[in-house]
Amino acid sequence: MKKVNLIQILIAACFLFTACTDNFEEINSNPNAPEGVSANLLTSTVTSEITRTLTEEGYSDGNTITQLMAKNNFPGFAQFDWGDQGMWNFFYGILPEINDILEISRTEETQNSTYEGIALTLRALCFANLTDLYGNVPYTQALSGKTEGIFTPVYDAQEDIYDGLLQDLADADVALAKNQSIRGTTGDVIYDGNPSKWRKLANSLRLRYLLRISKRRDVSQQMQAIISAGNYINNNADNAILTYSGTSNTDSWPQSTGRIGGFDEKSLCITALGYFTKFNDPRLDIWFDRNSNGDWVGMPIGLNQDNARAFDDANSPSRLDVNLFYYSATDAEAFIMKNSEVQFILAEAAERGFISGNPETFYNAGVRASLSYWGVSEADIAAYLAQPAVAYDGSLELLLTQKTIALWNVDYQGWLNYRRTGLPALKPGPDTLNGDLYPVRFLYPSSEQTLNTANYKAAVAAMGGDNINTKGWWETGTRY
Template identity: 30%
Template structure:
């Protein structure tokens, strides 16, 4: 597997400190307490939290994987509430800035703008309106912050990301504690500007909103590479690599559940087989039945999946009969494995392809699309000859008149069990690719949820502001099927 070499010695040496969340929270909650925290230590922890986006929950919801160990709420679309955990991370961002100001270091301020934006976007995509302008102000004795409108949050985020890039361009201070880019200002600017385009694309339903000016903002960045450089190759990926070092191993290494209960999702496998996509060989194991027949790992007919929408007992029986492919064993056998992506060069190319298809920019949508596929395959170490063959495959060509569906299909493949919930949000935004709900086992009346309900503790701790936010957004109440502002066409 591709493994980006970056200095992670700091994580190993400081893992005892960085894994102590309670100690960090004590540090934040008592501003009068003398501590040894430094901005570089906090930056390292923030990077680990933001860039580690490997997990099975999103993969189940996004029809990459199937779980046979009970009725999983993510797979069967019956989730309810999520949490406000990102606010703890926003506290750490604030603390990093305070510590940097004491040391008269300004370089951590633009990085803080990026992390604030990343964590708040995650929160608002989960719930809708959330506290932001008054959040993280317990030191000012504001324990009941108002809920900001989602539109206002996005306006703040867009301004902050652009400011962050501009500030970094003028700053020559050393970034200590950076385990992602080793202090490289240019690569940070590339990531921030590319993430800015991701945020704009997430607002694709709002092109009619003159206050947001989505297409204009997008062109301003995409058409000015010297002022706003973007990710230029896989070497620029916003990636957290893993090594066989205590505290820095692949998150699913030696995960027993992954070895025994997780299989590939059938509609995903069937798509890869139809496209003759060699990434299937990297994602999956051949079925036991195929092994008994003597089929090899490079034979597409040796693979099969389980439908995520099928009742549990039916899937278990298919698996017991040896007709389902498990996830590739490297995902639980290799301590290093592939890096976790916050954002990749491949994703950026698909973003540009969609923007060109929508007429936001004048670039060649097909060229961006093909480059996105190539970058993804290179990430998985697919041979150059196999990449060229795949790109010439008639089934891989963009569907005329429905190019966005083709782009999202390839983005779905590229984000297999990586980049967190991003591909689920992309599907929620566009409807592509279609997530199967036909099998009769799906809960939530066969519907794919559009959001999560607010944490229950908000009802008692900030009930008045919570109720006001629910009332103005969701006439049906705090419901997982309610449509947030972000998804409503303007």
């Protein structure tokens, strides 16, 4: 598997970021290249790597940018000292493998609509992340190096990318609706090749992305059609989750294989402590430990290295739960999307009048799904929802605060919701390197400036600059 992945990465890098060498055709005809790899082997790679990477990003930086967690060492990310964050190379490195699954699924000898639907869903997920994190990115020509010899792809407008990825998810729904079984080992570490569950994920992602562009477009009809059809994640059994086996370092919760010093560099953020205290939230005690004095202490976001260490020494902020997030190789899971997020999407859509239904019902279902996932009993969930501070009152700030908490470890989705709505309100820390602004994107990789110069410059001109404060198409709408 490692050999296959290395070849994939080398080929992807050649396709996307370089002018390639004169012997490219010889490289491309390598008998060990992806053309000879089965769909189940590729599916094992992409489902595993995407799920793990998204969750690790959420744990490390997604929780930080939404101020659920703070870093008491190496706090540069929370000061907004940003570059491309490595996500560009990850997604463009794995997209060729996804495209190979798609090609295999459509050939006469190996035609399989379930693999086709899985590949379309994952391709949409990757491109959605790319455009949400960077803005305009290569899309139509992004994977054309192998077929058309295009190694310096143009950047597409975010609006056009969204049209394409939403179409991919609609096509995935059609393919997966055929309910074609996969013989033998599927390679799928999320749903084991179950087409009905993949169909629910594809449609749930459609709901996520339709809501994301709802400041720009009327998405009511499309969202309502998905809800009416009923094929979306609607209970925790349908969550898109990878459960670690713990049998090796590569199949264990990543923090459990690292040093305790690295684990201890992350603490409870004071912003999150405010949420948890207001809501009397049981997730505080699940995700974090009290400090040595038996107190809950939160740390401000955005302190520089010296101030972060000084605060840590003086106040001993609460660390992440050591049993859940360090000693256990299996208790923490990786995930792409969960029922709680879907229910909060529906709650907001209903509150804004995009779909029919009672927003309070969806809100309660979202809270219940999150707490239940983390092991809170039904009796305690009922008591939690009955609290005045938690009971739904039509407030989007309450709804989106609860959604942000539920998006713990779910890549950068909480930050993306904040960028669209401004809720819950977030402010930069005292040692920010970005003034009074909360950033809205990552920078393009420096390699693009040298290896794809003309298209890079055109993209920067179209977007209005390559800086972390340049807003994307879906953020600048005025529908609400």
